Amino acid sequence: MPTSAMVELGSSFGVATAAAVFAHWGGYASPASFLAGFRPAVLALAVVAALALPAAALLPARRPAAPGPDPAARLEPTAARS
16 A cells, blocks of 8 residues: 555656656757657656556555444434423
């Protein structure tokens, strides 16, 4: 089951990967330079997602949560008003 820390770590890894690929292939000097880095960065992230898909499919299914106390059971019966 993914935790908040795992989601944060995955997001950070994705941003770092995109930034590294973008910096290697392109830059901000011109629109053409930007696209020269943007396209490989998006492609790299698509490849990472495609490689992660089989691993995610092999993860075990989530177990249902254990039932908690019934909130209605805590309510005290009220006397009928006449």
